[in-house]
Amino acid sequence: MSTWLARHLQTLVGSLGRLSKHWLGTTFTVLVIGIALALPACLHLLVVNLERASNDWDRAITLSIYLKQGTSPDAAHRLSERVRQRRDIAQVTLITAEEGLKEFRRRSGFGQAIDALTDNPLPHSLVIRPAADYMDGAHLETLAADLRQLPNVDLVQLDTAWVNRLNAILDTLRRAILATAALLALGVMVIVGNTIRLDIQNRRDEIEVTKLVGGSNAFVRRPFLYAGIWYGLGGGLIAWMVAGGIVAALTAPISRLAGFYDSDFRLVGLGLEPTAILLATGVMLGWLGSFVAATRHLREIEPS
Amino acid sequence: MIHFDRVFKRYPNGRDALSDLSLHLDSGEMVFLTGHSGAGKSSLLKLIALIERPTRGSLIVNGQNVANVSTSKIPAFRRQIGIVFQDHKLLYDRTIYDNVALPLIIAGISAREIGRRVRAALDQVGLLGRENGLPVELSTGEQQRVGIARAVVSKPQILIADEPTGNLDPDLSVEVMNIFRRFNEVGVTVLVASHDVHLLQHFNLRRIRLEGGRVTDDGRDPAIPLFDPGKLIEREGGAR
Numbered sequence: 001m002s003t004w005l006a007r008h009l010q011t012l013v014g015s016l017g018r019l020s021k022h023w024l025g026t027t028f029t030v031l032v033i034g035i036a037l038a039l040p041a042c043l044h045l046l047v048v049n050l051e052r053a054s055n056d057w058d059r060a061i062t063l064s065i066y067l068k069q070g071t072s073p074d075a076a077h078r079l080s081e082r083v084r085q086r087r088d089i090a091q092v093t094l095i096t097a098e099e100g101l102k103e104f105r106r107r108s109g110f111g112q113a114i115d116a117l118t119d120n121p122l123p124h125s126l127v128i129r130p131a132a133d134y135m136d137g138a139h140l141e142t143l144a145a146d147l148r149q150l151p152n153v154d155l156v157q158l159d160t161a162w163v164n165r166l167n168a169i170l171d172t173l174r175r176a177i178l179a180t181a182a183l184l185a186l187g188v189m190v191i192v193g194n195t196i197r198l199d200i201q202n203r204r205d206e207i208e209v210t211k212l213v214g215g216s217n218a219f220v221r222r223p224f225l226y227a228g229i230w231y232g233l234g235g236g237l238i239a240w241m242v243a244g245g246i247v248a249a250l251t252a253p254i255s256r257l258a259g260f261y262d263s264d265f266r267l268v269g270l271g272l273e274p275t276a277i278l279l280a281t282g283v284m285l286g287w288l289g290s291f292v293a294a295t296r297h298l299r300e301i302e303p304s
Numbered sequence: 305m306i307h308f309d310r311v312f313k314r315y316p317n318g319r320d321a322l323s324d325l326s327l328h329l330d331s332g333e334m335v336f337l338t339g340h341s342g343a344g345k346s347s348l349l350k351l352i353a354l355i356e357r358p359t360r361g362s363l364i365v366n367g368q369n370v371a372n373v374s375t376s377k378i379p380a381f382r383r384q385i386g387i388v389f390q391d392h393k394l395l396y397d398r399t400i401y402d403n404v405a406l407p408l409i410i411a412g413i414s415a416r417e418i419g420r421r422v423r424a425a426l427d428q429v430g431l432l433g434r435e436n437g438l439p440v441e442l443s444t445g446e447q448q449r450v451g452i453a454r455a456v457v458s459k460p461q462i463l464i465a466d467e468p469t470g471n472l473d474p475d476l477s478v479e480v481m482n483i484f485r486r487f488n489e490v491g492v493t494v495l496v497a498s499h500d501v502h503l504l505q506h507f508n509l510r511r512i513r514l515e516g517g518r519v520t521d522d523g524r525d526p527a528i529p530l531f532d533p534g535k536l537i538e539r540e541g542g543a544r
Contacts, residue, residue, distance in 0.1 A: 002414075003412060003413070003414045003415070004412065205393075205395075206395050208393075209395060209406075210410070211382075212353070212382065213382065213383075213387070213406055213407045213410065213455075214379045214380070214382040214407060214410050214411070215379060216376075216379040216380075217379075219410055302355075303355050304355065
């Protein structure tokens with residue numbers, strides 16, 4: 001067992017040594033794999049950050065209810081109390097017509113024009129913040145429909161269209177990532193497979209001799225599998241560095257941009273788990289690509 | 305140890321390399337296989353190493369009928385046979401030590417045991433102390449001895465050699481043959497293919513002559529001892 005382990009370790013290190021001997025070719029192969037893996041990793045970062053940003057915006061979702069003209073302030077109060085009872089509503093703020101007018105006068109600068117009015121043209125209004133659990137599109141639509149049924153309600157304004165659109169875009173992006181990742185995974189396997197195929201052709205004599213002195217296909221294949229693993233791991237590391245570099249370059253400008261919108265949004269990089277997944281994917285694809293190529297091409301080499 | 309029973313070998317191109325060949329080698333025997341090039345010597349050796357399979361007839365090597373050895377079992381089968389090639393077939397980017405150690409690494413033997421056995425094998429061919437050199441630093445004769453060390457390092461019961469002295473001058477050839485004899489003396493069955501009749505005359509050993517894929521002569525020719533092989537061994541020993 002320990003001999004077996006030692007032999008595997010030796011092959012692992014030996015294949016790394018062989019790769020470093022041809023460092024130029026190895027570097028290019030690893031770079032190509034790294035760039036191929038970096039693309040889905042960066043798309044993943046884009047979606048994760050968009051999701052975080054949209055979560056911030058979700059909190060800003062409100063419904064505005066405008067009551068019919070001529071509704072008494074008492075009726076408006078009763079209505080706001082009634083709405084407050086619903087469990088899908090977190091907060092209700094009543095803005096009476098008088099308060100609304102005062103606010104408008106203060107903010108708009110149309111003071112004199114407003115003073116000229118005999119009647120208050122503004123209705124009473126309620127500003128409603130839905131509870132966090134009911135923040136998605138379907139629940140909001142139901143809530144709005146319910147509110148429309150209430151007495152004295154003139155208009156319920158809910159702007160969820162952009163939330164729905166953003167969520168649809170995120171869904172599309174997620175699918176796109178999956179498709180891109182699948183294609184690029186195939187690409188990585190082809191790159192590794194082709195590199196291993198060339199390596200096998202270059203070492204044809206050595207493979208023949210090894211088979212002549214009793215080396216099995218599995219024994220001959222082993223160094224090539226480890227080479228594939230190194231390629232994949234190297235590519236994964238490159239991809240990780242590319243993603244990290246992009247995040248580092250964008251963090252400052254995005255924080256400034258968020259600052260303009262009064263948001264404390266910060267770009268997140270690849271966490272521990274996504275990094276582990278990225279590296280493991282690289283290793284797995286490298287191994288798989290070399291396994292397919294080595295199994296195929298080593299069988300063709302028999303001593304004669 | 306090796307039994308050919310009415311063996312035929314026809315290659316895909318239609319050439320008949322062996323036809324109706326029957327041959328028996330006892331355990332511990334040392335035999336020369338002679339004949340012109342194209343007589344079937346190489347084909348016969350390839351059948352023993354399972355590089356080729358018989359077209360017809362039965363071949364039993366070390367108690368195993370080769371017809372029953374599946375492709376996946378060929379590596380294990382080959383590990384019980386040491387093979388020496390005319391062109392050495394060394395790995396030129398590896399040290400002499402790594403070349404000789406290869407069969408032991410394949411067999412999964414521990415590193416310490418490998419070191420001991422590799423040095424023993426190199427000692428037997430007179431190359432102890434050269435482990436860390438590369439094959440290209442050696443003369444042709446020395447490279448051939450590395451090939452022999454690799455063939456015997458896993459202590460096979462059968463040793464086959466295809467024209468092992470083909471590229472060597474007469475003195476080196478005798479020296480190589482004497483190395484084979486010493487392995488034979490400790491019980492290894494040795495089969496050496498060689499067309500060099502003059503060289504074989506130095507040894508009083510069984511000689512099988514092939515012609516057109518058939519055995520035309522089998523027996524001990526009255527050897528003409530140009531010089532005594534025993535003395536050669538001594539001389540070689542003294543030179544070391």
